[in-house]
Amino acid sequence: MAANKERILTLLVIPDSAGVEVKRLRVPRKWVIASAVAVSLLFVFFIAVLVHDIYLVGELKDIRQLRTENVQLRTQIERIDERVAGMTTVVDRVQQFDAQLRKITMLSDPERNIAMGPVGDLRKNPAAQDPLAAASAGLKRDLVKNSNDRAVDLIRHRLDVLDAETRSTEQSVRNLQLYLEDQQALLAQTPSLLPARGWKTSEFGFRIDPYTGLRQMHAGVDISSNIGTTILATGDGQVIWAAPQAAYGNVVMVDHGQGLVSFYAHLSEFGVKVGDQVKRGSEIAKMGNTGRSTGPHVHYEIRLNGVPQDPERYILETL
Numbered sequence: 272m273a274a275n276k277e278r279i280l281t282l283l284v285i286p287d288s289a290g291v292e293v294k295r296l297r298v299p300r301k302w303v304i305a306s307a308v309a310v311s312l313l314f315v316f317f318i319a320v321l322v323h324d325i326y327l328v329g330e331l332k333d334i335r336q337l338r339t340e341n342v343q344l345r346t347q348i349e350r351i352d353e354r355v356a357g358m359t360t361v362v363d364r365v366q367q368f369d370a371q372l373r374k375i376t377m378l379s380d381p382e383r384n385i386a387m388g389p390v391g392d393l394r395k396n397p398a399a400q401d402p403l404a405a406a407s408a409g410l411k412r413d414l415v416k417n418s419n420d421r422a423v424d425l426i427r428h429r430l431d432v433l434d435a436e437t438r439s440t441e442q443s444v445r446n447l448q449l450y451l452e453d454q455q456a457l458l459a460q461t462p463s464l465l466p467a468r469g470w471k472t473s474e475f476g477f478r479i480d481p482y483t484g485l486r487q488m489h490a491g492v493d494i495s496s497n498i499g500t501t502i503l504a505t506g507d508g509q510v511i512w513a514a515p516q517a518a519y520g521n522v523v524m525v526d527h528g529q530g531l532v533s534f535y536a537h538l539s540e541f542g543v544k545v546g547d548q549v550k551r552g553s554e555i556a557k558m559g560n561t562g563r564s565t566g567p568h569v570h571y572e573i574r575l576n577g578v579p580q581d582p583e584r585y586i587l588e589t590l
Contacts, residue, residue: 520562
């Protein structure tokens with residue numbers, strides 16, 4: 272009996288109302304222990320589930336934040352890629368403009384031994400026009416699939432190529448600039464201006480000499496006006512003669528380089544001396560009637576390597 276008492280637990284159920292019989296429940300001890308263990312396990316399970324749910328809520332929040340950041344990053348990458356693409360288009364236009372200018376200015380002449388830049392027919396070979404076309408297509412597909420690393424690779428690759436193209440184009444445009452500056456200097460040196468205001472009284476070519484009456488070569492043009500009329504340098508150069516010269520009277524000669532020399536005769540006054548640097552349109556003398564002359568005028572010649580040339584071939588602007 273003692274052993275049975277140890278295994279049985281008695282529970283008293285006492286109701287709140289008076290006069291109601293108190294009930295006794297006899298429950299085996301092992302049931303109570305089992306129930307306690309079960310309750311404990313349920314409690315532990317509940318706590319575990321609660322902790323897990325809290326963890327999942329935090330993870331879900333992080334995932335949502337990462338997704339939001341990922342979308343923003345993709346949007347930024349796409350915008351950067353669009354800007355890079357726009358910059359590439361600008362570089363392409365500059366390169367095309369550079370090539371056109373080189374053709375117009377003959378800078379692409381093989382005898383000059385200067386590279387033209389882009390070569391080949393870009394319409395027949397699109398890859399030559401955009402070396403990133405194939406790579407960009409694949410990398411952009413990866414971008415759509417949330418592969419931001421590949422998208423960053425695309426941007427870096429495009430920037431590297433764009434940097435190289437920009438440097439190349441910059442050097443090409445620099446070469447073109449130097450060429451155009453040389454051409455500008457050459458144009459400024461070319462005697463292309465009429466030396467004085469007045470009337471042309473004699474052209475370049477054969478004519479009847481007013482003194483001898485014989486047919487004779489006239490190596491320049493004569494421009495008549497009043498004594499003292501301003502005589503202008505017809506191009507940039509250096510004065511190599513400013514003194515009387517036989518029948519030509521007072522003469523000024525300007526060396527323009529490239530074998531070109533301009534010649535001004537029958538002057539009344541000198542405005543320059545030997546060694547002076549003159550600019551196109553600057554005053555160098557006054558019109559006169561010195562030497563063998565039938566009236567006030569300037570005899571104007573252009574000589575190329577010592578050979579008289581028709582000044583009309585050089586004159587681009589009149590006064």
